[in-house]
Amino acid sequence: MNYTQYEKMVDKALYGVIYDILSKTCRDGLKGNQHFYITFLTGHPDVQVPAHLREEYPEEITVVLQHQFENLMVSKTQISVDLFFDDTLETIKIPFEALISFLDPSVNWGLNFEPELSDFSKAPTLASPQKDSSVPELKKEETGTVISFDQFRKR
Numbered sequence: 405m406n407y408t409q410y411e412k413m414v415d416k417a418l419y420g421v422i423y424d425i426l427s428k429t430c431r432d433g434l435k436g437n438q439h440f441y442i443t444f445l446t447g448h449p450d451v452q453v454p455a456h457l458r459e460e461y462p463e464e465i466t467v468v469l470q471h472q473f474e475n476l477m478v479s480k481t482q483i484s485v486d487l488f489f490d491d492t493l494e495t496i497k498i499p500f501e502a503l504i505s506f507l508d509p510s511v512n513w514g515l516n517f518e519p520e521l522s523d524f525s526k527a528p529t530l531a532s533p534q535k536d537s538s539v540p541e542l543k544k545e546e547t548g549t550v551i552s553f554d555q556f557r558k559r
Contacts, residue, residue, distance in 0.1 A: 419480075422515070423500075435500070439510060440469040440506065440520050442465055442483070442505075443504040444465065444468055444506065445502045446463060446465050449502065450497075450501070457496075467485075469487075472486075483497070501519055504518075
């Protein structure tokens with residue numbers, strides 16, 4: 405076997421860890437200050453995000469599961485969650501193979517991945533639902549800030 409095959413096997417095992425964490429979260433909810441940062445490739449062919457998010461974040465995006473998320477579901481191959489973006493509840497689907505990082509800053513723990521960076525120019529998008537003015541607006545984070553996640557890397 406070559407090195408790349410070993411890396412893929414390790415990544416697959418670590419996806420199982422994320423599956424276990426998110427399955428527990430689906431069942432029990434988040435505890436205390438627990439929250440997750442999930443960074444993924446928006447151009448991966450199996451990622452499903454609304455077109456406006458793919459346009460705004462053509463390479464990668466980090467989402468936070470903390471206060472305003474609904475319908476978290478996890479399978480052995482992907483994460484599905486409803487998040488609020490600009491007062492609109494949007495469903496996103498993230499295959500594990502598109503993950504760049506998964507972090508739980510509340511306990512200073514995380515995993516980093518190196519997904520294959522192929523040209524994924526024909527990735528599917530979801531239609532945006534109608535805006536609901538009764539939903540509180542999330543503040544958009546400022547762009548241009550670089551955060552190093554090396555301190556969370558446990559590989």
